Amino acid sequence: MIDILILFFAGLVGGAINSIAGGGSFITFPALLFIGIPPISANATNTFSSCAGYISGAYALKQEILSNKKKLPVILFMSLIGGLFGAWLLLNTPEDFFKKVIPWILLFATVLFTFGEKINKYLKSFSTSYDRASSIGQILLLLLFFAVTIYGGFSSAGAGIIIFSYLVLAGYKNIKAINGLRLFILSTLSLISVALFIQKGTIAWVEGISVLSGTLVGGYLSARVSKKLPDKYIKTTIILISCFMTFYFFYKTFYNADA
Numbered sequence: 001m002i003d004i005l006i007l008f009f010a011g012l013v014g015g016a017i018n019s020i021a022g023g024g025s026f027i028t029f030p031a032l033l034f035i036g037i038p039p040i041s042a043n044a045t046n047t048f049s050s051c052a053g054y055i056s057g058a059y060a061l062k063q064e065i066l067s068n069k070k071k072l073p074v075i076l077f078m079s080l081i082g083g084l085f086g087a088w089l090l091l092n093t094p095e096d097f098f099k100k101v102i103p104w105i106l107l108f109a110t111v112l113f114t115f116g117e118k119i120n121k122y123l124k125s126f127s128t129s130y131d132r133a134s135s136i137g138q139i140l141l142l143l144l145f146f147a148v149t150i151y152g153g154f155s156s157a158g159a160g161i162i163i164f165s166y167l168v169l170a171g172y173k174n175i176k177a178i179n180g181l182r183l184f185i186l187s188t189l190s191l192i193s194v195a196l197f198i199q200k201g202t203i204a205w206v207e208g209i210s211v212l213s214g215t216l217v218g219g220y221l222s223a224r225v226s227k228k229l230p231d232k233y234i235k236t237t238i239i240l241i242s243c244f245m246t247f248y249f250f251y252k253t254f255y256n257a258d259a
Helices: 002-020 025-034 039-060 062-066 072-091 095-129 133-154 159-169 175-200 205-226 231-255
Strands: none
Touching: 002 025, 002 039, 002 205, 025 039, 025 205, 025 231, 039 062, 039 072, 039 095, 039 175, 039 205, 062 175, 072 133, 072 175, 095 159, 095 231, 133 159, 133 175, 159 175, 159 231
């Protein structure tokens, strides 16, 4: 019973963080490990648990999502394919490699989100000087998005921040619209990944449902609140959480591996 309460509370906090900025897996994934779930199963269970928070948060921001409805079919298709491939990779990747690569991905995401607007301005300036640069840039952005969706299917750890970073780099400026698209992408990735995890029997159901219940409540309420917050506060929160997550995973992986 205590384990169930711990996981529900972790889901409540994690779902709130996911809806506002991303990074809720920092709460929910360690909680699953803490009660004794094996790492690969904990990661799959965490994806299943986070799914409810993503969906409820996306529903709360449905107007922001529909403001980009022309791009949704491409986003949906690439998310389904990338998420499925990423989930397959997780189930066929050694645990040690999985642990060691996450800190570097989070570091890249943090830098990308922090300086994404400046990078995007430079790319636009470059594209106006060279006729082919614009089309090449669009192709590169599509390839990068596919890579992002593969990681999202591979692991939910830091996926929200990485997707946020990509959307900033891709030229989206309204933070609330970015947040809505992020949740839409995460919902798609988690649903297709969970389908594969269910087929392979990787999810710990009782523990997962406990976390899911918390993320459902926390995700919806926090997404509603985030619509009323100024963009600069949301962005600052994202940067702080991503820096903290990056530091934690570097410390855990390379300096405190036995902890």
